[in-house]
Amino acid sequence: xxxxxxxxxxxxxxxxxxxxxxxxxxxxxxxxxxxxxxxxxxxxxxxxxxxxxxxxxxxxxxxxxxxxxxxxxxxxxxxxxxxxxxxxxxxxxxxxxxxxxxxxxxxxxxxxxxxxxxxxxxxxxxxxxxxxxxxxxxxxxxxxxxxxxxxxxxxxxxxxxxxxxxxxxxxxxxxxxxxxxxx
Numbered sequence: 001x002x003x004x005x006x007x008x009x010x011x012x013x014x015x016x017x018x019x020x021x022x023x024x025x026x027x028x029x030x031x032x033x034x035x036x037x038x039x040x041x042x043x044x045x046x047x048x049x050x051x052x053x054x055x056x057x058x059x060x061x062x063x064x065x066x067x068x069x070x071x072x073x074x075x076x077x078x079x080x081x082x083x084x085x086x087x088x089x090x091x092x093x094x095x096x097x098x099x100x101x102x103x104x105x106x107x108x109x110x111x112x113x114x115x116x117x118x119x120x121x122x123x124x125x126x127x128x129x130x131x132x133x134x135x136x137x138x139x140x141x142x143x144x145x146x147x148x149x150x151x152x153x154x155x156x157x158x159x160x161x162x163x164x165x166x167x168x169x170x171x172x173x174x175x176x177x178x179x180x181x182x183x
Contacts, residue, residue, distance in 0.1 A: 003144045003173035006181045007117035010144075011050040011110055012040055013136070015100060015122030015129050017084055018055045020077030026123060027155035036149035036175040037121045038083045041090075043179045050113050051090045052106065053080050056128065058096035099131030107139055117142035119178055121149035126157035133169050143170030146178055 014037050022030045041051050057078045078094075086092055093104050100106050110118070118136045120143065122129050129150050136143050145166045152158035166172050173181075 003171040003177055003181055006119070006144070006178070007142060009049070009114045010044075010117040010119060010142075011052060011113065011115045012044040013052045013054060013100060013106075013118050013120050013122075013132060014041065014084060015054045015120065015132050016056055016124070017053070017081050017122050018077070019079050019081060020073055021056070021123050022081050024123075024153060026151045026153055027158050028151040030123065030151065033121075033123060033149055033151050034081055034083050036146065039175055040119065040121055040146060040149060040178065041084055041087070043182050044119075045087055045089070047182050049182075050110075050115065051085075051087070052093055052100070052109070053084055053086050053090055054093045054095060054100040054106075054122070054128070054132070055080060056095050056097075060097045097131070098127050099135045100128070101132065101135035101139065110141070115141070117144065119144045119146060121146045121175075123151055124157075125150045125152040125161045126154070127152070130161045130165055133166060137169040144178065145170065145172045146175050147172045148174045 044051050055078050118141050120133050
């Protein structure tokens with residue numbers, strides 16, 4: 001479903017556009033995802049709407065069948081990419097899980113700001129972005145995903161989230177369409 005409206009108090013949540021993740025091989029060029037997220041961030045800032053820049057610095061405990069990260073990440077691995085800032089007034093959220101809500105003060109900050117809707121962008125579509133969008137939906141926020149401002153390490157995982165999951169959580173649209181809705 002195309003985005004129909006943005007609430008007067010909508011926030012942008014940019015997930016994991018940090019040096020260590022943007023440098024990974026992705027299904028769509030990461031530089032394009034960063035550029036579109038920066039366009040969204042600039043538009044939200046210009047309207048005086050909150051911008052949340054989320055970064056991950058750890059992982060959930062527990063056994064998985066997937067490969068574990070090996071070695072020590074680079075010293076700047078968790079730094080937000082410079083194209084996004086942070087700018088004055090942006091809120092940086094540091095998470096240890098896939099989603100930006102669990103174990104952070106994101107929901108509290110959104111509610112204190114009177115936010116009723118979130119626009120989500122970032123990497124990886126099927127992991128951090130989807131987890132954050134699902135949680136936002138479960139917390140009662142209207143959710144919009146900027147589908148051209150997200151990507152994944154797997155094209156198939158990306159397509160599944162965009163085509164099957166996000167439409168069940170809210171609305172989806174392009175960066176340009178969302179910026180137009182901002183007015």
